[in-house]
Amino acid sequence: MTETLKIDLQILDTGMSAPAYAHASDAGADLRSTIDFVLEPFERRVVPTGIAIALPEGYAAFVHPRSGLSSKHGVTVVNAPGTIDAGYRGEIKVPLINLDAKTPLRIARGDRIAQLVIQAVAQADFEVVDTLDDSDRGAGGFGSTGGIDAGFSDKEK
Ligand SMILES: O=c1ccn([C@H]2C[C@H](O)[C@@H](COP(=O)(O)OP(=O)(O)OP(=O)(O)O)O2)c(=O)[nH]1
Numbered sequence: 628m629t630e631t632l633k634i635d636l637q638i639l640d641t642g643m644s645a646p647a648y649a650h651a652s653d654a655g656a657d658l659r660s661t662i663d664f665v666l667e668p669f670e671r672r673v674v675p676t677g678i679a680i681a682l683p684e685g686y687a688a689f690v691h692p693r694s695g696l697s698s699k700h701g702v703t704v705v706n707a708p709g710t711i712d713a714g715y716r717g718e719i720k721v722p723l724i725n726l727d728a729k730t731p732l733r734i735a736r737g738d739r740i741a742q743l744v745i746q747a748v749a750q751a752d753f754e755v756v757d758t759l760d761d762s763d764r765g766a767g768g769f770g771s772t773g774g775i776d777a778g779f780s781d782k783e784k
């Protein structure tokens with residue numbers, strides 16, 4: 628059973644309810660739109676969810692896309708993952724974008740448009756130093772480990 632954390636939630640739009648987990652072991656609770664709208668190709672829209680939460684200090688909530696919307700419709704969260712700070716008491720909103728070049732997506736009030744993942748976070752107490760310690764990765768990034776197929780040899784060939 629996934630650890631649970633008591634989080635105060637305010638319903639700002641009557642008729643909406645608390646985000647729910649589809650399965651007891653799910654990490655993401657589904658966020659629903661409070662509005663009916665059509666997302667045209669390449670259009671962005673900040674979508675209200677009708678809820679506000681009070682996260683305990685030391686936690687954040689992250690607004691992640693739903694794989695069904697992204698794979699079937701090309702719809703994702705512009706700033707994925709959106710970061711909900713512990714101190715935020717405003718309405719949770721989801722900046723959606725439709726990356727499909729041709730097909731608009733109709734969203735209705737109550738549709739599940741994203742998912743909210745709660746995670747423990749730390750605040751950094753940055754210590755400015757002259758040099759950083761050595762590490763196995765060093766300054767390697769942006770493809771430093773080789774081409775897309777690095778390390779793969781198809782045993783079936
Ligand atoms: O997808 C998101 C991202 C953020 N927020 C809310 C909660 C968060 O605590 C606040 C600030 O988010 P962020 O720091 O990403 O926005 P910013 O552009 O840095 O604005 P600010 O100057 O208010 O920090 O906006 C949302 O409702 N949805």
Ligand SMILES: [Mg+2]
Nearest residue numbers: 710711712715
């Ligand atoms: Mg900010």
